[in-house]
Amino acid sequence: MSASLPADKNARQSILERIRSRELPPRELPPLFDEGIRYADRWAQFQEVLSSVGGQFLSVADRDGVAATLAKLPVVESSRCRACTVPDLHFGNLDLNAVDDPRDLAGLDLAIFPGQFAVSENGAVWVTDESIRHRAALFIAQHLLLVVRQPDCVDNMHQAYQRLAFGERGYGLFISGPSKTADIEQSLVIGAHGPRSLTVVAVP
Amino acid sequence: MTDYVRETHREFLKASRAAVADRGLQQILGRLGDTLGRKNREAWQALPNSDAIRERARSIKDATLADLATHLATLENSVVARGGQVYYADDGAAACQIICQLVKERGFQRVVKSKSMTSEEIHLNAALEQAGIETVETDFGEYIIQVAGHRPSHIVGPALHLSARDVARILSPVAGETLPVEREALAAFARRQLRSKFAAAEVGITGVNFAIAETGSIVLVSNEGNARLTTALPRIHIAVMGIEKVIPRFQDLAWFLKVLARAATGQKLSVYTSIITGPRAAGELDGPDEFHLVILDNGRSKILGSPLRESLFCIRCGACLNACPIYRNVGGHAYGGVYSGPIGAVLTPLYDGLAEHHHLPHASSLCGACQAACPVKIQIPQMLIQLREQLHEETPNDSRGESRAYRLWAAVLRRPWLYRWSSWWATRTVGRWFRRQPWIRRLPAGLAGWTEHRDFPAPAPLRFRDWWRRNSREQP
Ligand code: SF4
Numbered sequence: 001m002s003a004s005l006p007a008d009k010n011a012r013q014s015i016l017e018r019i020r021s022r023e024l025p026p027r028e029l030p031p032l033f034d035e036g037i038r039y040a041d042r043w044a045q046f047q048e049v050l051s052s053v054g055g056q057f058l059s060v061a062d063r064d065g066v067a068a069t070l071a072k073l074p075v076v077e078s079s080r081c082r083a084c085t086v087p088d089l090h091f092g093n094l095d096l097n098a099v100d101d102p103r104d105l106a107g108l109d110l111a112i113f114p115g116q117f118a119v120s121e122n123g124a125v126w127v128t129d130e131s132i133r134h135r136a137a138l139f140i141a142q143h144l145l146l147v148v149r150q151p152d153c154v155d156n157m158h159q160a161y162q163r164l165a166f167g168e169r170g171y172g173l174f175i176s177g178p179s180k181t182a183d184i185e186q187s188l189v190i191g192a193h194g195p196r197s198l199t200v201v202a203v204p
Numbered sequence: 205m206t207d208y209v210r211e212t213h214r215e216f217l218k219a220s221r222a223a224v225a226d227r228g229l230q231q232i233l234g235r236l237g238d239t240l241g242r243k244n245r246e247a248w249q250a251l252p253n254s255d256a257i258r259e260r261a262r263s264i265k266d267a268t269l270a271d272l273a274t275h276l277a278t279l280e281n282s283v284v285a286r287g288g289q290v291y292y293a294d295d296g297a298a299a300c301q302i303i304c305q306l307v308k309e310r311g312f313q314r315v316v317k318s319k320s321m322t323s324e325e326i327h328l329n330a331a332l333e334q335a336g337i338e339t340v341e342t343d344f345g346e347y348i349i350q351v352a353g354h355r356p357s358h359i360v361g362p363a364l365h366l367s368a369r370d371v372a373r374i375l376s377p378v379a380g381e382t383l384p385v386e387r388e389a390l391a392a393f394a395r396r397q398l399r400s401k402f403a404a405a406e407v408g409i410t411g412v413n414f415a416i417a418e419t420g421s422i423v424l425v426s427n428e429g430n431a432r433l434t435t436a437l438p439r440i441h442i443a444v445m446g447i448e449k450v451i452p453r454f455q456d457l458a459w460f461l462k463v464l465a466r467a468a469t470g471q472k473l474s475v476y477t478s479i480i481t482g483p484r485a486a487g488e489l490d491g492p493d494e495f496h497l498v499i500l501d502n503g504r505s506k507i508l509g510s511p512l513r514e515s516l517f518c519i520r521c522g523a524c525l526n527a528c529p530i531y532r533n534v535g536g537h538a539y540g541g542v543y544s545g546p547i548g549a550v551l552t553p554l555y556d557g558l559a560e561h562h563h564l565p566h567a568s569s570l571c572g573a574c575q576a577a578c579p580v581k582i583q584i585p586q587m588l589i590q591l592r593e594q595l596h597e598e599t600p601n602d603s604r605g606e607s608r609a610y611r612l613w614a615a616v617l618r619r620p621w622l623y624r625w626s627s628w629w630a631t632r633t634v635g636r637w638f639r640r641q642p643w644i645r646r647l648p649a650g651l652a653g654w655t656e657h658r659d660f661p662a663p664a665p666l667r668f669r670d671w672w673r674r675n676s677r678e679q680p
Contacts, residue, residue: 011291011292011293011294011298011501012292014294015292015294015447015499015501015505016273016276016277018501018505018506019272019273019276019447019505019508020273021509022505022508022509024269024270024271024508024509024513025270026270026271027267027270027271028267029263029264029267029268029452029453029456030260030263030264030267032453032455034458036458037252049472053471053472102437103437106399106403121472122472122473123472123473124473124477129488129490129491132489132490133489133490134436134489134490135435135436135490135491136432136433136436136490138432138436139429139432139433139436140433157458157461157462158455160458161455161457161458164454170286170481170482170483170484170485170488170491171478171479171480171481171488171490171491172478172479173476173477173478173479174473174476175475175476176471176472176473176474176475176476176477177475178475179427179428179429179475179476180427180428180475181344181345181391181427182361182469183343183344183345183348183362183363184344184345184363184366184368184371184387184390185232185235185367185368185387186232186235186236186239186240186361186364187387189387189388189391191391191392191395192344192391192428192429192430193342193395193428193429193430193432193433194429194432194433194475194476195429
């Protein structure tokens, strides 16, 4: 489709040539790998950072208790329209796969999605759209609950990048806390375009 | 609406004076040091090895720019391999033309945008409007100033110059009712209002925080979640980036993410860091049908070869603005360009012409607070001095009074007896007249230019050599 913009081919040539003509002395890129910081208790560190950015954390010790614990959470109890794509959890009453137009998700109160892994250093969870039919659901839902398996917690971002097998998925994101804005008078307002709350649950 | 007036020297002074006299604005700017400014300082203190980490981020930029053509070509190949399209634009007009054409060719009319300084730089909104395309900014701050018809006053907080009262006044006509002066309510209103825009939009336009050459991914960072909606709902995603936004390897991203949010807001990481690679691929459940990447030069390749190439390291975090004593007094609008504050004083003359913006390199006390705050340690003060030198060379000094004064000064300094005599004479006359007032506010004709914007130190009533003689005699 870009063929309809011929002027652009010349621009490509001239820009790259201009850059090459600068003949800057080569500089070596720093080495790739870095150890990064480590924590004795990764989940404790994760919890601390997450709560400092306004998120909630919960750890469930035994596999059978997960559903019961989640059911008692206020955010689950109080939301009427829920979507859930975590295997073995049956909290959803809206099937994302049955919704064709993401615009119909406007009434979504709570989205429960799997998180691939957590990062202690900055309280972030890596989420891909693997199980999510509509990427927009991550932002349209009023509340977001991410379920992460307990072994899936890394110390820092360097380890995180090593885990990210890219080239496979086209979309993924780190989420760290509920959406917020400080655009009015430099004061924080929680709940901008995205969810007003974020809960991360670590399960066995 | 987005009409960037070329501020001349006088306009800069006028705008600065108005800003200093504006009590509301002064209150807002006065808070900056305690809010964003302090968070920046605390974040560097709390980060172990913050210095080494910033140095590392800096060296990645440095090495990337040294071989920029190769990295851009790699990026292009990777994007195309993932089903995206790449375009190059020599200048802002060309970039706008490409984007407008992409939208119109498909018969689309509605665009949502997430905040992007690059699109501000090329005046994209004006171009889209002219092409009859409805364009809505979706970042709260950006949306507010779009409705108000203002220019952004801060790199990360475009509506920084407005109080909650102002925002309520601006948004009430849109709401058709009087909105309460309450931040939560105002944000909630904007959220509702913008949701309908997202739903109707056919095209999403974003900037690019980082473009990863080896994977062809673009990285978008935000706190609100609007960038994500901009790329998730519309069927087409167009991203605009300057040539300097490319980073070679996926792993390099870790370093920049570590410093970007800390510098901007003191956060460890922004709430949403999306990594987007191409349009929806076979087997994927969601994603836009098309992905287009517009790569913009607009004078950058020229800067690349100049001593000011460091300005291309900038990751647009706004930290230097929050740290700057000048910015914290005059605010963003006085700078007259899209980019304000210390880095604006470098970028605006570079992109828009030094002659038109000759006052900007001088709008700094060279205190170095900007460099200390900067996540990639850009040597802004040095660059400002460079620009001043360049100005001096390009515009020969035509003030005869000044050069005569300097020549006289040199002649006196070369002759110690003359220096002794004239300093004695100066203390006896001017020094005594100004005994109670150490500053001369206005020099007489010919020299008056000097005191137009600063005072001249009056000679002391007593010379140092006389003072010394007297005091050493008194002390045994
Ligand atoms: S110059 Fe440095 S501190 Fe200023 S906006 Fe750019 S990266 Fe941030």
